[in-house]
Amino acid sequence: xxxxxxxxxxxxxxxxxxxxxxxxxxxxxxxxxxxxxxxxxxxxxxxxxxxxxxxxxxxxxxxxxxxxxxxxxxxxxxxxxxxxxxxxxxxxxxxxxxxxxxxxxxxxxxxx
Amino acid sequence: xxxxxxxxxxxxxxxxxxxxxxxxxxxxxxxxxxxxxxxxxxxxxxxxxxxxxxxxxxxxxxxxxxxxxxxxxxxxxxxxxxxxxxxxxxxxxxxxxxxxxxxxxxxxxxx
Numbered sequence: 001x002x003x004x005x006x007x008x009x010x011x012x013x014x015x016x017x018x019x020x021x022x023x024x025x026x027x028x029x030x031x032x033x034x035x036x037x038x039x040x041x042x043x044x045x046x047x048x049x050x051x052x053x054x055x056x057x058x059x060x061x062x063x064x065x066x067x068x069x070x071x072x073x074x075x076x077x078x079x080x081x082x083x084x085x086x087x088x089x090x091x092x093x094x095x096x097x098x099x100x101x102x103x104x105x106x107x108x109x110x111x112x
Numbered sequence: 113x114x115x116x117x118x119x120x121x122x123x124x125x126x127x128x129x130x131x132x133x134x135x136x137x138x139x140x141x142x143x144x145x146x147x148x149x150x151x152x153x154x155x156x157x158x159x160x161x162x163x164x165x166x167x168x169x170x171x172x173x174x175x176x177x178x179x180x181x182x183x184x185x186x187x188x189x190x191x192x193x194x195x196x197x198x199x200x201x202x203x204x205x206x207x208x209x210x211x212x213x214x215x216x217x218x219x220x221x222x223x
Binding site: 032042043044046049051090092094099100101102103104105106108 | 143
C-alpha cells in the first residue's frame with residue numbers, strides 16, 4: 001500500500017530564517033506530487049506541483065521554492081521566511097493522469 | 113479561470129440532524145471529488161463521482177453529480193460528533209495533473 005510522510009509535524013521559526021519541509025511517498029512510482037498551503041484552517045492554495053524528477057511548476061509567485069531530487073521526494077524551501085509564510089503545509093500525491101490526490105498529515109509552520 | 117464555490121461556508125447542527133452542502137462551478141467538470149479534513153490533519157477522499165446524474169453513497173454520506181455537470185451535492189444523514197471537520201469539493205482541470213478545490217464547508221456538530 002502507498003503511504004505519504006511529511007516532516008517535521010510542527011515547526012516554529014524566526015522571521016528571516018531558512019526553511020526546508022520534506023515529503024516522501026512509499027509504495028508507488030512516478031507519482032505526481034503537490035505542495036499546498038492552508039491558512040487559518042480554510043482553503044487549499046496550490047503552491048507547486050511536479051510530474052517528474054526535476055520538473056517543478058509554480059502556481060503562485062512568492063517566497064518559496066520546491067525541488068524534487070528523487071522520484072518520491074518533494075521538498076519545499078525558503079531562504080528567508082516571512083510572517084505571512086505561517087500556515088499548514090500539505091503534501092499530496094496522485095497517480096500519473098489520475099485525479100484523486102492523497103494527502104500527507106501536514107506540517108504546521110509558525111513564523112515569529 | 114476555473115473556480116469552485118461551496119455553500120454554506122459553515123454549519124452548526126445538532127447531533128442526529130441531516131446535513132446538506134453543495135458545490136458549484138461556472139464551468140463543466142467531468143469528475144467531482146469530495147474530501148473531508150479532520151482538525152489538524154490532511155484531507156481524506158470521501159466520494160468520487162464520474163458521471164452526470166450519478167448518485168453514490170459511502171455509509172451515511174451520499175453525493176450526487178449534477179446533471180448540468182456544473183454542480184455537486186453532499187448529504188450526511190444522522191450526523192455524529194466525528195463528522196466535525198471541513199468538507200471540500202474538488203475537480204480536475206483539463207490536464208488532470210491538477211485539481212482545484214473549493215473553499216470548504218466547515219461543519220460543527222453539537223452533541
